[in-house]
Amino acid sequence: MNEPFIFQTLPERIAALFLEIDSDTAIDLLHNNDEYGQLHQRKGELTERHPFISAVLEGEGPIALSAEEHKILTDYLDTATRMEDMERMQLYFRGHTDGFSYLKKIGAI
Numbered sequence: 001m002n003e004p005f006i007f008q009t010l011p012e013r014i015a016a017l018f019l020e021i022d023s024d025t026a027i028d029l030l031h032n033n034d035e036y037g038q039l040h041q042r043k044g045e046l047t048e049r050h051p052f053i054s055a056v057l058e059g060e061g062p063i064a065l066s067a068e069e070h071k072i073l074t075d076y077l078d079t080a081t082r083m084e085d086m087e088r089m090q091l092y093f094r095g096h097t098d099g100f101s102y103l104k105k106i107g108a109i
Contacts, residue, residue: 010102025090039083046076 008016029036047053052069053076065073103109 021094022087022091025087025094029086029090033086036083036086039079039086043076043079043083046072046079050076 014021030040031037050069050072052063052065053073056063056065056073100109
């Protein structure tokens with residue numbers, strides 16, 4: 001049975017595909033960018049060695065951290081932020097590439 005064709009504008013198509021594009025971006029960085037791979041590994045090691053990180057990020061209720069735990073959490077958050085910055089930059093460049101391709105396809109350039 002054929003599904004009816006539903007017209008979507010370009011922004012609607014991009015919004016519908018964004019989670020997949022975002023995931024593909026992180027996977028691409030993981031496999032092709034050594035710095036990102038090292039950050040990913042560091043983040044995983046910190047979480048595995050220090051279960052309190054998950055408790056802080058996902059838990060409920062009050063929590064107290066020692067000075068050393070606070071330093072470790074700050075390291076974890078810095079690592080996560082650096083990864084997110086790299087992902088955002090990659091998405092930014094992808095947007096430029098996709099935008100250029102789209103303009104070329106419609107004959108605007």
